[in-house]
Amino acid sequence: MADSDLSFEQEEAIRNKFIAILLSGADRPIKNKINFQKELFLFSKSFPKFFEFFEFIPHYYGPYSSSAADSIDNHDDYFVSDTKGIYLTAEGKNLAEESIQEFTQENREKIIISLNIVRSLYDSLTSDELMFLVYKTYGYTEKSDKIDSLLKNKEYLAGRLLKKGVITEKRYRELIED
Template sequence: MPESGLSFEEEEAIRSKFIAILLSGADRPIKNKINFQKELFLFAKSFPKFFALFEFIPHYYGPYSQSAADSIENHDDYFVSDTKGIYLTAEGKNIAEESLLNEFSTENREKIIISMNIVRSLYDSLTSDELMFLVYKTYDYTEKSDKIDSLLEKKEYLAGRLLKKGVITEKRYRELIED
């Protein structure tokens, strides 16, 4: 049994609902598995109890959660992962809506909706390189990275793109390009 005191099935149900909520934050798929992992990481960082359920580890392309990947793969009734990206089925949309309405207090629901909307509106427009660069420079997770060296070689370009897209400020731009 996991350390949370919940059974594996209970944890899996919570993970699936949390992922569904993230995906419901926009009427478009998350572009690919790399961006999905990073957006989920950023969304979950705001909620430590949920974050712990995903067990993110340093991986080839930054923070990675095997349990999140398994949830997407094992719940094709909720999630689709194809050439369009990762998105919800009709049942997945219902799960997200029901979870938001029935499983959170009004205050927590508002926090989740705000965080979900920020993550989806800010990060959906980023390329995988831009998103990985931002996450690496903010949270590290570079230990096993296959990409960090190539991203750092073009840090001024990537930071410039993030600034141009309005994702970061001038101050953050300068922080990102420092060695």
């Protein structure tokens, strides 16, 4: 639990709202649970106040938040996780709309910009591409089952990120360095 005076239920409500906002950022599901965890990680990194509510830890496939996974698994009134991916129910869409309105106009604009960047850039990535980018940028490799195979394919993965316009030539060179 984050260091705050909030109850577990209050923190859970905040997590659900933040996840709903993330999922509302595109008219398509997030592909799978791995990509969901990485996109949530990247989105919440832009908002340190919210990042602390997720308590990301190193895991088999990079940064992982058990509280975020629990929200998806235990709140089927808001979230769906199936073969199509992870997306919002009608009630989840309402939660996202109401939640975004709780912010000041300035903060709402910042959230929308960050949300659009995360969903437009990272939704197109494979799990390997997204994991590689997150590992090379933020670490979280301690318990990884994938880091060795990703590093063996670093030139290919970095090339795919460059081709998709997610990174620059300079970042490409940084990613392929040892």
